[in-house]
Amino acid sequence: MNDAILDEGFFTVRWHEGAVELLDQRALPLRETVLRFEHAEDVARAITDMVVRGAPAIGVTAAFGLALGTRELPDERGAFDRGFAALCERFAAARPTAVNLFWAIDRMKARRAAVGDSPVTAVREALLAEARAIHDEDVAACVQMGRLGAELVPDGAAVLTHCNAGALATAGYGTALGVVRGARDAGKKIRVFADETRPFLQGARLTAWELVKARIPVTVITDNMAADLMRRGEITCVVVGADRIARNGDVANKIGTYGVAVLAHVHGLPFYVAAPSSTFDVTIPDGAGIPIEERSPEEVRQIGGVRIVAVDVPVRHPAFDVTPAELVAALITERGVLRPPYEAAIAAMLTRSA
Amino acid sequence: MNDAILDEGFFTVRWHEGAVELLDQRALPLRETVLRFEHAEDVARAITDMVVRGAPAIGVTAAFGLALGTRELPDERGAFDRGFAALCERFAAARPTAVNLFWAIDRMKARRAAVGDSPVTAVREALLAEARAIHDEDVAACVQMGRLGAELVPDGAAVLTHCNAGALATAGYGTALGVVRGARDAGKKIRVFADETRPFLQGARLTAWELVKARIPVTVITDNMAADLMRRGEITCVVVGADRIARNGDVANKIGTYGVAVLAHVHGLPFYVAAPSSTFDVTIPDGAGIPIEERSPEEVRQIGGVRIVAVDVPVRHPAFDVTPAELVAALITERGVLRPPYEAAIAAMLTRSA
Numbered sequence: 001m002n003d004a005i006l007d008e009g010f011f012t013v014r015w016h017e018g019a020v021e022l023l024d025q026r027a028l029p030l031r032e033t034v035l036r037f038e039h040a041e042d043v044a045r046a047i048t049d050m051v052v053r054g055a056p057a058i059g060v061t062a063a064f065g066l067a068l069g070t071r072e073l074p075d076e077r078g079a080f081d082r083g084f085a086a087l088c089e090r091f092a093a094a095r096p097t098a099v100n101l102f103w104a105i106d107r108m109k110a111r112r113a114a115v116g117d118s119p120v121t122a123v124r125e126a127l128l129a130e131a132r133a134i135h136d137e138d139v140a141a142c143v144q145m146g147r148l149g150a151e152l153v154p155d156g157a158a159v160l161t162h163c164n165a166g167a168l169a170t171a172g173y174g175t176a177l178g179v180v181r182g183a184r185d186a187g188k189k190i191r192v193f194a195d196e197t198r199p200f201l202q203g204a205r206l207t208a209w210e211l212v213k214a215r216i217p218v219t220v221i222t223d224n225m226a227a228d229l230m231r232r233g234e235i236t237c238v239v240v241g242a243d244r245i246a247r248n249g250d251v252a253n254k255i256g257t258y259g260v261a262v263l264a265h266v267h268g269l270p271f272y273v274a275a276p277s278s279t280f281d282v283t284i285p286d287g288a289g290i291p292i293e294e295r296s297p298e299e300v301r302q303i304g305g306v307r308i309v310a311v312d313v314p315v316r317h318p319a320f321d322v323t324p325a326e327l328v329a330a331l332i333t334e335r336g337v338l339r340p341p342y343e344a345a346i347a348a349m350l351t352r353s354a
Numbered sequence: 355m356n357d358a359i360l361d362e363g364f365f366t367v368r369w370h371e372g373a374v375e376l377l378d379q380r381a382l383p384l385r386e387t388v389l390r391f392e393h394a395e396d397v398a399r400a401i402t403d404m405v406v407r408g409a410p411a412i413g414v415t416a417a418f419g420l421a422l423g424t425r426e427l428p429d430e431r432g433a434f435d436r437g438f439a440a441l442c443e444r445f446a447a448a449r450p451t452a453v454n455l456f457w458a459i460d461r462m463k464a465r466r467a468a469v470g471d472s473p474v475t476a477v478r479e480a481l482l483a484e485a486r487a488i489h490d491e492d493v494a495a496c497v498q499m500g501r502l503g504a505e506l507v508p509d510g511a512a513v514l515t516h517c518n519a520g521a522l523a524t525a526g527y528g529t530a531l532g533v534v535r536g537a538r539d540a541g542k543k544i545r546v547f548a549d550e551t552r553p554f555l556q557g558a559r560l561t562a563w564e565l566v567k568a569r570i571p572v573t574v575i576t577d578n579m580a581a582d583l584m585r586r587g588e589i590t591c592v593v594v595g596a597d598r599i600a601r602n603g604d605v606a607n608k609i610g611t612y613g614v615a616v617l618a619h620v621h622g623l624p625f626y627v628a629a630p631s632s633t634f635d636v637t638i639p640d641g642a643g644i645p646i647e648e649r650s651p652e653e654v655r656q657i658g659g660v661r662i663v664a665v666d667v668p669v670r671h672p673a674f675d676v677t678p679a680e681l682v683a684a685l686i687t688e689r690g691v692l693r694p695p696y697e698a699a700i701a702a703m704l705t706r707s708a
Contacts, residue, residue, distance in 0.1 A: 029664045162578075196654075198552060198576035201662050208667045220669045222552035222654060223578040224516075224610025228675040231612065256578025258585065259617060266616050300550075300576060304660030308555050310383045313562045315574045321582040 008213045012168050013052055013061045015132065018071075020064045022052045025168060029209040040069030040087055047094040047101075050200065054169020055243045055279055056138050059100030062091040063131035066108045070124045080120050084112060096291045097252055097320045099244040099281040104134055135171045141276040141334035142173035146182025149239070149274055149332040153183040153190060157236035160226060160264075162195045163254035164206035165241025165274065167214075175241040175274040177207065177214075179332060184216055191217045193235060195226055197254060199300045199317065223256050230267040238264045239332075242275040249325030249342025250287030251275075255318055261327040270329035277333055280346055287322030295319045362567045366522050367406055367415045369486065372425075374418045376406045379522060383563040394423030394441055401448040401455075404554065408523020409597045409633055410492050413454030416445040417485035420462045424478045434474050438466060450645045451606055451674045453598040453635040458488055489525045495630040495688035496527035500536025503593070503628055503686040507537040507544060511590035514580060514618075516549040517608035518560035519595025519628065521568075529595040529628040531561065533686060538570055545571045547589060549580055551608060553654045553671065577610050584621040592618045593686075596629040603679030603696025604641030605629075609672055615681040624683035631687055634700055641676035649673045 010032070014021050020043050024033040035051060037043045043065030046052060052061050066087055073083035088105050095101060111130040115123050153159060159180055163169075166177030173181055183190045192211055196204035204220050211218035221229065229235050238260055244252040251257070251273050264271040284290055295317045301309040309315055331338040331345070335352060338345040364386070368375050374397050378387040389405060391397045397419030400406060406415050420441055427437035442459050449455060465484040469477050507513060513534055517523075520531030527535060537544045546565055550558035558574050565572035575583065583589050592614055598606040605611070605627050618625040638644055649671045655663040663669060685692040685699070689706060692699040 030661060195578070196552065196662070198550065198578060204663045208663055212664065212667060218667065220654065220663050220667055222609070223576070224549070224552060224613055225670060225672065225675075227613030227616055228609065228672060229670075231675075255576070255582065259578055259581030259613070262581055262617060262620050263613060266620065300574065303657040304662065306658035306660050307384060308550070308658065309558045309562055309574050310566065313566060313572065313574055316579060316583075318579065318582060321579075321585075 008167065008210070010213065012057050012171060013064065013135070015064050015067070015128065020061065020068050022046055022061065023168070024051050025053060025206060026051060028205050037068070040065050040072060041090070043068060044090050044094045053202070054164060055098035055100040055241065056170040056175065056276060057168070058095060058098050059104035059278060060135045060138055060171045062094065062101050063104045063108055063134045065091055066105070067124070067128040067131040070127050075120045077120060080123070095293060097243045097293045100278045103278045107134060138171035138276065139173055142170050142175060142178040144334040145175055145274050145276065145332050146173060146178035146185065148337050149179030149272065150182035150186045150188065152237070152270070152272060152330060152332070152337065153179060153188065153239070154236060155188040157183070157188070158191045158193060158234055160193045160195070160229070160235045160238045160260065161207060162203065162240050162257050162260050163197045164202040166207055166210045168206045168210055169241060175276065176239040177210065179239050179272070179274050180216060181214065191219070193229060194218055194220050195223045195256065195260070196220055197256060198223055201303070202254070226260055227263045230263055230269060235269055237269055238271045240273055242273050242279050243320055244290050245273070245275060245280045245331065245346070246284045246286045246290060247282040247343055247346065248286045249328060249331060249340070249346060250290070251323045251325070251328060252287060252290040252292065252320050253323065255321050258321040258323045261323040265327050271327055272330050272332055273328050274332040277335055277350060280350060282346065282350065287324065290322060292321070293319040362521065362564070364567065366411050366525060367418060367489070369418050369421070369482065374415065374422050376400055376415065377522070378405050379407060379560060380405060382559050391422070394419050394426060395444070397422060398444050398448045407556070408518060409452035409454040409595065410524040410529065410630060411522070412449060412452050413458035413632060414489045414492055414525045416448065416455050417458045417462055417488045419445055420459065421478070421482040421485040424481050429474045431474055434477070449647060451597045451647045454632045457632045461488060492525035492630065493527055496524050496529060496532040498688040499529055499628050499630065499686050500527060500532035500539065502691050503533030503626065504536035504540045504542065506591070506624070506626060506684060506686070506691065507533060507542065508590060509542040511537070511542070512545045512547060512588060514547045514549070514583070514589045514592045514614070515561060516557065516594050516611050516614050517551045518556040520561055520564045522560045522564055523595060529630065530593040531564065533593050533626070533628050534570060535568065545573070547583060548572055548574050549577045549610065549614070550574055551610060552577060555657070556608070580614055581617045584617055584623060589623055591623055592625045594627055596627050596633050597674055598644050599627070599629060599634045599685065599700070600638045600640045600644060601636040601697055601700065602640045603682060603685060603694070603700060604644070605677045605679070605682060606641060606644040606646065606674050607677065609675050612675040612677045615677040619681050625681055626684050626686055627682050628686040631689055631704060634704060636700065636704065641678065644676060646675070647673040
C-alpha cells in the first residue's frame with residue numbers, strides 16, 4: 001500500500017526507496033510535483049509550510065518523518081533515544097491544531113517503548129513498520145467512514161464541503177470526501193459544491209482537483225455563495241472533516257466551517273463531520289481549549305503571489321474555528337456514526353476497536 | 355464639486371474638461387490610475403467591466419456618460435432624440451442589478467423631456483447639468499446618511515462591512531462607509547472589519563484602500579472569518595450598502611451579504627443597510643423579482659490573473675444575493691432611518707423630499 005499510487009492516479013504521502021515523498025499541494029492544481037525528502041527536518045518544515053495538510057495526512061507524514069529521522073540518528077542507544085525524543089518534539093511543533101499529529105507522534109513513541117532493548121537497527125525497522133501501519137490504517141478508516149457515512153447521504157444529493165477533507169488530506173480516500181466516495185461507491189448519484197476556502201484555497205485548488213480525478217461532479221463556489229445556494233434549495237447536506245474534536249463533540253476545523261454550520265442549521269440542512277478516531281481529543285473538555293493556529297497575514301494579503309491587500313493594512317488569519325457540538329447532526333467515524341449526546345457517544349466509541 | 359478631488363485625495367467619477375474620468379477600481383490598491391473617456395460607448399463598457407462599480411457610482415457614471423454621448427449626436431433634433439434613446443438603452447444594458455443605473459437614466463430622460471423644444475445645444479447643456487446634479491445630490495445624500503446612520507453606531511464600535519459601499523461606490527463619502535465616516539465625524543471612535551469579498555475583492559482592495567486614506571482603522575478578513583469574529587464578540591454591528599431594495603424591504607447586494615445577515619441575526623447583532631432613495635425600486639414587490647447578474651466564471655477561477663481553479667472545473671458566479679427584510683434592523687436613507695414594517699416606511703419615505 002505505501003508504495004502504491006492510489007486508484008485515482010496520485011498519492012498524498014508515501015515511504016518510497018528510503019525517503020518520504022509528498023505531492024506538493026501548494027502547487028496544485030497547476031502543477032503535479034512530487035517532492036522527495038531525505039531529512040526529517042525537511043519533512044517537519046513541509047508540514048509547517050503546507051506542502052502537505054489535512055489532519056490525518058499530517059499525522060501520517062509525521063510518522064514517516066520520524067521513521068526517516070531515526071536513520072539520521074546514531075546507533076548508540078542513549079544518543080538514539082535522546083535524538084528520537086528531540087525529533088518527536090520537533091514534529092510536535094510543526095503545526096498546533098490538528099491533534100492527529102500528536103496522536104501519531106504518541107503512537108511512534110509507544111512503539112519505541114514497546115520494542116525496548118532491541119538493537120537500534122530493529123528499533124528503526126519497528127518505527128518504519130509503525131508508520132506504515134498508521135498510513136494503512138488511515139486509508140482503511142477512510143474507506144470505512146465512507147461506507148458508514150454513505151448511508152446519511154441520499155441518492156441525488158448535492159453535498160457542500162469546506163476546505164479539503166479528501167484523499168489529499170489523508171493517506172487516501174478522504175474523510176468528508178470519503179463519505180462522498182462511499183456514496184458514489186454505493187451506487188448513489190452525488191454532486192459536490194466545494195467552498196473555495198480562502199485564504200489557502202484548499203477547496204478551489206485541491207477538492208476540485210481530486211474530485212475531477214475521481215470523476216465526481218464538482219462545482220466550485222466562493223465561500224460567500226454558500227448561504228445563497230442554501231436559500232435556493234440547491235444544497236442537500238454539508239459534510240466536512242475535522243482537525244480536532246473535543247470531549248463534548250465541539251469541532252475545530254478550517255476557518256469558515258463554523259459559519260457554514262450556522263447557515264446549515266438556519267436552513268434546516270444536516271451538518272456532518274467525518275473524522276477518524278485519531279482526531280478526537282478527550283483531554284480537552286470543549287472547543288474553547290483547542291489551540292487555534294494563527295498563520296501569516298501574508299497568506300491573506302496575497303493569492304498566488306498576487307497582492308490583494310496593501311502590505312500595511314492589518315489582516316487577521318486564524319486558520320481554524322470551532323463549531324459547537326449542537327450544530328453537528330452526526331460525527332462519522334470509522335467505528336460508527338455518533339449521534340448526540342456526543343460526550344457519551346465519543347467515550348464509548350474510543351473504548352471499542354474499529 | 356464635479357471637478358474637485360474629494361478631501362481624501364481621490365475621486366470616483368467626475369466630469370472634467372469635456373470628458374468623463376474614472377479612477378480605475380480594477381487596479382486598486384496596487385495602482386491609482388485615472389482613465390479618461392471621450393466616448394459614451396467606452397463609459398458604458400467601463401461600467402460593465404467594473405472600472406467603476408457600486409450602485410450609486412454606476413448611476414452617476416451613466417448620467418455623465420449620457421451627457422458625453424449627446425456630444426457625439428447630430429444637431430438635428432429628430433436624429434438627436436433617436437440617438438439619445440439608443441444611448442439610454444445602451445447604458446441600461448451595462449449592468450442589470452443596481453437600480454440606480456435605471457433611475458439615473460430615467461432622470462436624464464425626464465430632463466430631456468422637460469427641456470422640450472430647446473435647441474439641441476441647450477439640451478446638451480441641460481443634460482450635463484442634470485448629470486452634475488445627480489453627482490452632487492449623491493454626495494449630499496451620502497453625507498446625510500452618514501449623519502443619520504451615525505446615531506445607530508455606538509462609540510467604540512467595530513463595524514463589519516461587506517464589499518465596498520464607500521466613496522468608491524458613490525460620488526463620494528459612501529453609503530455604508532458614509533455611516534462609518536459619519537460616526538467618526540460625530541466624534542466616535544470606530545473600527546471597521548472589511549470582508550475581502552470574493553471574487554472581485556472589493557473589501558480587500560477598495561474598502562481597505564479608502565479607509566486607510568480616511569485614517570479609519572480597518573482590518574481585512576476573508577469572508578469566511580466573519581462568523582468566528584461574531585462568535586468571539588469582536589463585532590458590534592454590520593453595515594452594508596445595497597444595489598436594489600424592493601417594495602417590501604428585501605435587499606439585493608453583493609454576493610455574501612445574505613450570509614452575513616443570517617450570521618448577524620444568529621449572533622444578535624444589528625444588520626443595517628445604508629442606501630439612498632435612488633436604490634429603492636417599488637415596482638418590484640419583493641426580492642424574488644430583482645434580476646441577479648451572473649458574471650463570468652473566470653472571475654472566480656482567477657485572482658489577479660493567477661488561476662486557482664482548473665479551467666474545465668464548473669464554478670458559479672451570481673454577483674448578488676437577496677437579504678430578506680426580516681433580517682434588516684434598519685434601512686438608512688438620506689430621508690430618514692426606516693424601521694419595520696418596511697413597506698409602509700419605504701412608501702412614506704419616497705413621497706417626502708430629502
